[in-house]
Amino acid sequence: MHLIGRLLSLALLLPALPAMAQTGTASPGFNYFHRAGATLEVHEADIRFCEGEARKTVAQYVEAGHYDKPRPGLFNTALLNAVQLQFDRNQVQANIETCMLIRGWSVVRPPAADEQSLLGAHQASLVSYLSARVGAATPQGAEIRRYDPTLAIVYTMPGYASKPQESLSYRAVFGTEPPVFALPKAAEWPEEWQFLNRVKAPAALGPATTLLIVRTHGTRPGQQINLRFMRIEERASDSPALQVFQASSPTKMFWKAGTPMQDIYVFEVPPGRWLLLGDTISTFCLGAPGFEVKAGEAVFAGTFSSEVVGDLQPKMAVEPAAAALPPALAGRLRAAEWRNGYAFDCGSPPATLLRAFEVTGATSK
Template sequence: MKFLFSAVVGAVALLVAQPAAAQFVMTRTTPGAAYYHKAGASLEDHDTQLAQCVADAQRTAQPASGGNALVLINPALGIAGVGYDLRRNRAGRRVNIENCMVANRWTIMSLSEAEAAPLLPLLRERDSLRMALARMVGAERPIGTMTRWFTNDAMNGASDRFSGAEFVEGVSLSLEGGMTASRGLISWPPIPDLPRPSLDALPLDPLRPRDIRVTDDSALVFIRMTGDIRFSADILVFERLGPDASTPAWIDQRSNLFAPSLNDRTVERGRPRVGVYAYRLPPGRWRLTGMARTDMAWSFCQGTMAFDARAGEALYLGSFDLSGRMMPDMTMRDDIVPAGRIPGGLRPVEYTAEARFPCTGVYIYSVDPTAS
């Protein structure tokens, strides 16, 4: 215990000394002794949210080298399989518990040496630790220093989002005290027995310029992306919502996924890369499901942005700077449509908030369309 205490104190000291940008490291756990806090929350609120996050984190996996990012985001597609790195999974799932709690607007409070001293011995006395947490998790004036909070950081190109999870740092008092109490509180509905998807249900390819036109049975959408793929995401993934949370939209045998990529053969190589894409979508509600780079896939399963597409419409989804602030720029520019083939009636789409959905991928988080 003395060794553990010394390690925790040292990690807290390092954390406090780091610049504010360190909060954007989203692929490792918080060093030192820490707990989750939301003003006014009860211990029951804490345990329920923690249970959801533990369950969601269990659905994620760290990929072996050469995995397929789209399979990690949507494994039901039936594309070539992907290998998992079992050694990293424990660390990755701990990271995702933190990401999930922050995405649901809980803050991470880190404790100083003096603040941690009376609490660390309680790791062996779970009931006493829970009594302490009951006073801490919803306090108006919480003990400790707030070291992480939600800032739409998954959409910040400066964030560290694509490193593999190597090991678990720090001690989460919330997890140590709440794991048993929260176990079994949350479960996703069972996956229904589904038919095999047809070829028409596979992910959509970008349209060739000569095929860009509005049709009566689909929505025509355009999207522009830029980014330096050495550091940024190179794929965005949009998914059509199904009739309920456990049933995919492709049950109607029409595609439910499109994923514009800066590695597409139509994109000129350079730094940064710039890609413009057109797709013909089945009508419905489409959400930004995630982003990826090679085999590192993020799922925005804790809440995201979505738009409604109606048959016969032409919609502009915005320009996404994958190396900067990734929230879409909706300015109607001259270069937002492949080959300048701008259809009549093209208008910018309106994004609205969309609720959480079953998690997949390597890392999980949320996107707030109302945040800057």
Template structure:
């Protein structure tokens, strides 16, 4: 589904050159940004100024609308008549539902909040007494209060910060471990015997990705992961051109890897791709469609010709303990190279010399075109600042 959404959004945008969206004045931005500075809650980043907050709020608003990429450029498929790329790219079905949700204020607010917190802002919710005190202030006093509080080092109230719980759920002693032994299962194609030798044609490459179910909370859960080709120079996804059939373009642009046997504690998928740069673009635990995008900061990796790039394993949790104390879904990432190598050795021994652990770099950004916009960081990946 992920690849089809991106492709359809691209086609919709290519019919008309992308115009530059109208610019808001600083006064308009400040007035709009003040909507998230309430008596009861506000955003804060120690050392920030009100101008810093206004700029961050405006940037995240445009990202949540789909009219700017996280680097500030205009998405190639943007149209000012669209609420988001997805809303215009698909008129019905899942795409229509996603577009409708983004068009509604609630989903836009949630994505704007995720964007702000991914950029280091924290949401502060104050006590009823403090909210009542602020509510009695004059307009001038309220303005002065918020001008100072957005950058205060010490704040009073419940503070919510961004955490990487979708990739790194909290340790949880009540999870019951499940024994995992390599080799695991291997999928090389639909209804294909995994022992039938897979050959990489000259100039071809492959990705090896696993699903791991190490405990009772992940056991029996389906999962899916979206991989997309990345344009590092443009800080955006690389989209398939409209004339790809005419030109015979065989490039791999996007793929969704779905678990095949949720009963297996460990299963791997071997997917042939064309060499190049890619990102882990989204993921979902359970038998559901991927409706999130890691556009605010995704793991990026490269695959060279003749190489089998091992990404690691994803453990699916439809609900589990989060670092913030709540419960939520997760696709916990880990890397177990010995298990991956043992699986290839047992089922595709000729590919073992080509297997190489992919070097994952966190922080790749691109145009957001999904219901949920977020960031995903692999624990041992090299970090770059998500922009």
């Protein structure tokens, strides 16, 4: 996602870094990842996997490794290219950390004396230090972050620190020299993907039309959520491989705070498995909730509210949505049966932040 777009999207959402939530920043300190019983080999394999997924989130307009080349548009300056490179480096580190947390690791900060001595140590020394710590029965240091799927997502900027926020674990795997990032271009949306538009006249739909309905709600002007849904299935001969649509919470100019607004989205969809793909800047590629839609059904995905930043839990009562739909369609409505734990390629579609999200109370796939 373009730097300027990220700034505009996130400028109002900068709370202090919580210890246990998913955020857009790496934890402060020269930290390592810990999981009781893990080996150095497993630690390295997970770091390399997460680094590969995290690199897919870098700026789409940057040619692979060429941050020194001019860019099109108004902000065509060497300085902005340098800032973008630093942002991307820190974004990669933040996404590596999120990925490791979701894979069961916690972030541990070594004791102060150890941390200072390790900052300038060679790679072999870092590996030696971690050999007795990454899989220890208890963390040796201060555990400062772990994954908790019940917490709301918090949106913070990856940051512009002059030195990349590299962890001890990262340096132990990839070396102690600051990396010369030849960051790859993020994957574009596949050409065969089909973007679905909402149905403008639900009353005209036939009784056997396969439908997916989303209700959004809000009472806070200026605070909007944008949710993306995706069908992920085997390729079908009569339709594109994937279909995507977006549902946004309501907003309008001169909206008075406290005045409730709602929007009902009706989409005609192919049957199959539908996932909550992500929000405005995030992809839930590391673990997304989803549900099945069978041919001829009208499935209600839930009510999503913009009341609490980062709280995307759907409310599954169908009555509020049914009351706003034509009677024939309202009578067909059934609540989606969510299941957690669907993963997909983090580079397609591209996004800024890697996430996982779980619907509370849903079973795992």
